[in-house]
Every structure is written in structure tokens, then in C-alpha cells.
Amino acid sequence: MEKTTLTKRKIDKKLIFYIVCFALPILQFLVFYVGVNFQSILLAFQKYDGQTTSFYFDNQDLWVNFKKVYEELTKTNTLLVALKNSLIVWGATSIVGTVAAVFFSYYIYKQKGTGRFFRFILFIPSILPAVLLAIVFKLFTGDVIPVLFDAPKVLEAEPNVRFTAVVFYTVWIGFGTQILLYTGTMEQISPAVIEAGQIDGVTPMKELWYIVIPEVIPTIGTFLVSGVAGAFMNQANLYNFYGQTASSDNYTLGYYMFSMVQKNTNLGYGEAFYPYASAIGLCCTLLAVPPTLLLRKFFARFEE
Numbered sequence: 001m002e003k004t005t006l007t008k009r010k011i012d013k014k015l016i017f018y019i020v021c022f023a024l025p026i027l028q029f030l031v032f033y034v035g036v037n038f039q040s041i042l043l044a045f046q047k048y049d050g051q052t053t054s055f056y057f058d059n060q061d062l063w064v065n066f067k068k069v070y071e072e073l074t075k076t077n078t079l080l081v082a083l084k085n086s087l088i089v090w091g092a093t094s095i096v097g098t099v100a101a102v103f104f105s106y107y108i109y110k111q112k113g114t115g116r117f118f119r120f121i122l123f124i125p126s127i128l129p130a131v132l133l134a135i136v137f138k139l140f141t142g143d144v145i146p147v148l149f150d151a152p153k154v155l156e157a158e159p160n161v162r163f164t165a166v167v168f169y170t171v172w173i174g175f176g177t178q179i180l181l182y183t184g185t186m187e188q189i190s191p192a193v194i195e196a197g198q199i200d201g202v203t204p205m206k207e208l209w210y211i212v213i214p215e216v217i218p219t220i221g222t223f224l225v226s227g228v229a230g231a232f233m234n235q236a237n238l239y240n241f242y243g244q245t246a247s248s249d250n251y252t253l254g255y256y257m258f259s260m261v262q263k264n265t266n267l268g269y270g271e272a273f274y275p276y277a278s279a280i281g282l283c284c285t286l287l288a289v290p291p292t293l294l295l296r297k298f299f300a301r302f303e304e
Contacts (some may be wrong), residue, residue, distance in 0.1 A: 043278035048271060055275065065279035079280070082251040089167055089236045089252060094227035097171040098178065098220060105182035105216075106208050119183055123176040130173075134240035137169050155241055159249035166250065170236050178223060185219045186212055214302065221299025228292045232284035253284060 045062045046055040058064065072079040108118050125133055141154035154165045189212065197207050235254040238246045244259055257277045263270040 040278045041282060043275045044282045046275045048273075048275060050272065053271065065275045066283070068276055069279050069283055078248055078251065078256070079253075081249060082253045082256040083232075085163065085236070085251060086232050086234060086253045088163075089170060089234055090227060090231035092167045092171050093174055093234075094224055094231075097174060098223060100171075101175060101178035102182060102213065102216065102220065103208075104175075105179045105186060106212055108179065109183050109186040109212075110204070119176075119179060123180050125173055125176055130237065131240055133173060134169075134237055138241060141165060159247055162247070163250045166236050166238060166241065170234075173237070181219055181223075182216055185216050189215050217299065217302040221295065221302070225292055225295050225299065228288055228295060232281075232288060253280070257281065 043055060044065055045057060047058050047064065048055055069079070073083075111118070138155055142156070145151055146153055155162055193211060194207065197211055202210070233254045234252060235258060236252045238250060238252065238255040239258065244262065246255060246259075257280055260273050261270065261277050
């Protein structure tokens with residue numbers, strides 16, 4: 001009987017230890033994910049009362065915020081332009097950026113010693129503050145390029161030029177992280193497989209296509225799936241460059257919603273537009289779910 005009691009006590013102590021270890025992350029998940037998102041979903045069906053500064057449900061018109069989303073999509077260009085720009089940023093970062101990162105990662109992977117130096121240089125921007133990098137890029141495009149090429153300041157030029165510069169910066173700033181992960185995955189490939197291919201006369205391009213890319217596809221899939229999930233929330237660093245004064249021609253959905261709910265901005269909405277921003281966010285979530293699931297299912301075939 002005494003042995004059984006001691007065993008139970010040991011099991012209970014272990015159970016308590018496990019509960020304590022998992023309690024904090026579970027609590028964080030419930031508060032900062034479930035709680036926040038649940039409140040955001042409720043806000044999408046509410047209105048704001050300026051006199052009492054509170055939110056309330058109007059049972060006669062629960063879909064008022066979604067009607068505003070539809071009206072803005074059909075009658076004005078702001079939301080439609082923001083959606084288009086968000087898709088462009090996603091295409092540049094997730095597709096063009098991924099393809100370039102894979103090829104450059106393969107080059108670094110084949111360089112061995114010097115490749116590690118390139119990888120270190122490319123990863124440096126990822127560990128520096130985003131605001132600092134934005135200031136450096138803004139000074140370079142505003143002070144250096146005009147002097148060297150007798151051109152106007154890039155971030156103050158025409159809307160298309162400004163947006164192209166912002167997209168280029170967004171792709172470049174995420175380049176190092178992708179290369180770090182891709183090269184790390186490539187280094188896990190068995191040297192025997194590479195040597196066998198070289199003995200059979202495989203060219204570098206065939207080695208990349210038939211040996212390296214199949215090993216990297218799970219990592220590529222992770223980037224693309226997470227990219228779709230966050231495509232509509234990406235501000236493309238517009239706030240770092242322009243603060244609250246970015247041109248509406250360059251809005252992304254992330255920047256538009258963020259600026260909308262700020263007090264004393266050029267948009268001037270504040271808390272009154274929390275419900276409307278929540279409705280836009282919910283619509284973006286519904287748009288992102290199908291491609292996210294399809295991409296996840298597609299890349300899951302390569303992980304088997």
C-alpha cells in the first residue's frame with residue numbers, strides 16, 4: 001500500500017509540473033488569439049455610439065458594416081486599390097521573392113565557405129530595427145540616388161514609382177530570412193545523393209531542379225502558406241516611410257485598416273471605425289482561407 005501511495009504522489013507531482021509548464025502558453029493563446037479574434041468578430045456586427053463611447057448591436061441592421069465594405073468596393077476606389085496593392089505585394093514577396101531566394105540560396109550553398117559570408121551579409125537587415133532600415137532606405141533613395149543619377153527623390157516621385165520602390169524594399173528586407181532557411185535546408189541534403197548525381201553527369205540546373213528543390217519544397221510551402229495568410233495584413237512598410245501621410249494610390253489593406261482606427265490621423269476615424277475595420281478584416285480572412293487550405297493540401301503531398 002505504501003509503494004502504491006508513493007507512486008501516485010510521484011505521478012501527481014509530474015502532472016502538476018506539466019500543467020504549470022503548459023498553463024502560460026495556453027493562457028496566452030486563449031487571451032491573445034481566441035479572445036482578441038472573438039472580440040474582433042463581434043465588432044464586425046456592431047455599431048459605435050459616440051455619446052457613450054461604447055459599441056452595441058443593432059438587431060435591425062447587423063450587416064451594416066459589411067454593406068459599407070460592399071459600397072466602398074463598388075462606389076469608391078480606395079478599398080479596391082488597397083486590395084490590388086496587397087495582392088501585388090504578396091505576389092512580389094511570395095512568388096518573385098521566393099524564386100529569387102531559391103536560386104540565390106543554391107548559389108550560396110554551392111560556394112561553401114564564401115557562401116556563409118554572403119548568407120551573413122544578407123541576414124544582417126533581419127536583425128536590425130525595421131524603422132532604422134526604413135530611414136536608411138529613405139535617405140539613400142532621397143539623397144544619394146538623386147545626386148548620382150540626377151533623378152527625383154524616389155519615395156516622393158509618381159505613385160507608380162513610389163509603390164515600386166516600396167515593393168522592392170519589402171522583397172529585399174525579407175530576402176535574408178528566406179535564404180537563411182533555404183540554405184540551412186540544402187545543407188541537410190545527403191552529400192552522397194549530390195555525389196551520385198555528379199557521377200551520372202547531372203548539370204547544376206538539373207541538380208537544382210531534380211535534387212535540391214524537392215528537398216526544399218516543404219520549406220517553400222511554409223513560406224507560401226504563411227504568406228497567403230498574412231497577405232491582407234501586410235503594411236508594406238508604408239507607415240515606416242510615410243507615417244500617416246501615405247498616398248491613397250499606394251495603400252495596402254494592412255496600412256488602410258491600421259490608419260483608419262488611429263485617432264487624429266489624416267483619415268480621422270478612430271474608435272468609430274473599429275467595427276468597419278473588423279468587417280474588412282473578417283472579409284479578408286474569408287478570402288484567405290480557401291487559397292491557404294489549397295496550398296497547404298498541395299504542399300502536403302511533397303511531405304509524405
